Amino acid sequence: MPHIELGNDLPGITGLMAYRPETAGPLSALAEVLLRGPSSLTRGERELIAAYVSSLNECRFCTASHAAFAAAQLPEGRELVDQVRADPGGAPVSAKLRALLRIAALVQADARTVTADDVAAARREGATDVEIHDTVLIAAAFCMYNRYVDGLATVAPEDPAAYEFMAQLIVDEGYLRLAR
Template sequence: MPHIALSNDLPGITGLMAHRPDTAGPLGDLADALLRAPSSLDPGERELIAAYVSRLNDTEFCSSSHGAFAAAQLAGGQELVGAVLADPGTAPVSGRLRALLSVAAEVQNAARPVSDEAIALARAEGANDTDLHDTVLIAAAFCMYNRYVSGLATELPKDDEYYNHAAQRIVADGYRGGILQED
């Protein structure tokens, strides 16, 4: 049961955003900028980073949501997402993405500089400054989003199919346009 009385019965961050549209707007804009705006990382890769950080933070709603959003945009689909969430070290992803996931894990772990070793490995695997910037910002932002969702003890969807429907909306309409729509 959520720690606050919500004006709706929507799960996870969707319920919080519907309850407070004044904060939902900036949070949706940030998610759109991080996960959908032009970048050297594909949207599916950015969603995968968000899902991975959310898994590390034990935030099931965000991990499942962004995992579904990544799966909808990556050739490997849900199988690839599951492999990354289980063990990015052995998942069938590029060395560049694997190294960026390692950078994201360091950001998730503590508010301190990412290690020189992780940055050097990412660069050796082909990551550029934009890749590193975006990965760090996605990881940092998802620590905030995860704490928002978990800190207020939001509910999980009653049906796991919710995530697939949400993925269709997000891929088509983005976070401002798709996250608050109901099926």
Template sequence: MAYIDLGVDEKNFPGITGPMRYRPETAKPLNELAEVLLRAPNSLPAAERELIAAYVSGLNECHFCCSSHSAFAVAQYAAADVADGTSIVARVRADLDSAPVPAKTKALLRIAGAVQQSGRAVTPELIAAARDEGATDIELHDTVLIAAAFCMYNRYVDGLGTFAPEAAEEYAPMAQRIVEQGYGI
């Protein structure tokens, strides 16, 4: 049970969806930010941007956001005809160093992990390593902003004590909706 009455059945509106129904005027800009960062045209594939969100959410131990964005990353990999999205996400979450993702993605995820600790944990060496792997300024910018935004989203979800389904398969319908419709409310 959420810490406040969200006015919805939490099982039907888990995680961030309940608070967003409760305050649509704040949901609108939060959803717009997620849409731009995670789905808008970008040199980073949507699956990798969702992977950043899932990775940071996992570091923050936000079960709902980690589970949902892991599912969203898997769905985006599938939409891009990458067959092993589930394995990719699981391996990144378990051990970034041995995960089967490009070196640039690993470098960006290291930056995202640093942002999760503190913005000041992002060092010139982390930025140089990402640049050496081909990261552009916009990719660096968006990685930092995705990581920072997900620290906020994670704290929003957990700070209100919202319901989060345990089973991974419960996130699949949400993932399909995000792939098809985006982050609208």
């Protein structure tokens, strides 16, 4: 049960967005740009970074939702998402994505630990400066989103079908629908 009365029964961040539309707009717009806007990283790859950071933060709702969103947009589906969450170093992803996931994990734990060597390693694997920038911002934003969701003790559905339903909405309509 949420710590405050939201006036709705919506799960996770969706309930918070409905409760406070004034903040829903900018938060949804940021997610839309980071996860669905133009990028050389696929939508699935960006959702995978969000799911991975959410998993590191142990945010049940965001991990389950963004894992479903990533799985719906990656050819390898849920199996790859689960492999990355369990062992990003051994998961069958590109060396570039592996380097970006490493940066995302460093940002999640303590952003000050990202070094020039970490950035250089990502560049050596083909990451552009924009991809590195966006990875850092996705990781930082998801630390905020995760704390927002967990700090107010929002509801996280138990049924995986709920997350698959949400994934289809996000794939079809995007994040701006949350601000309506």
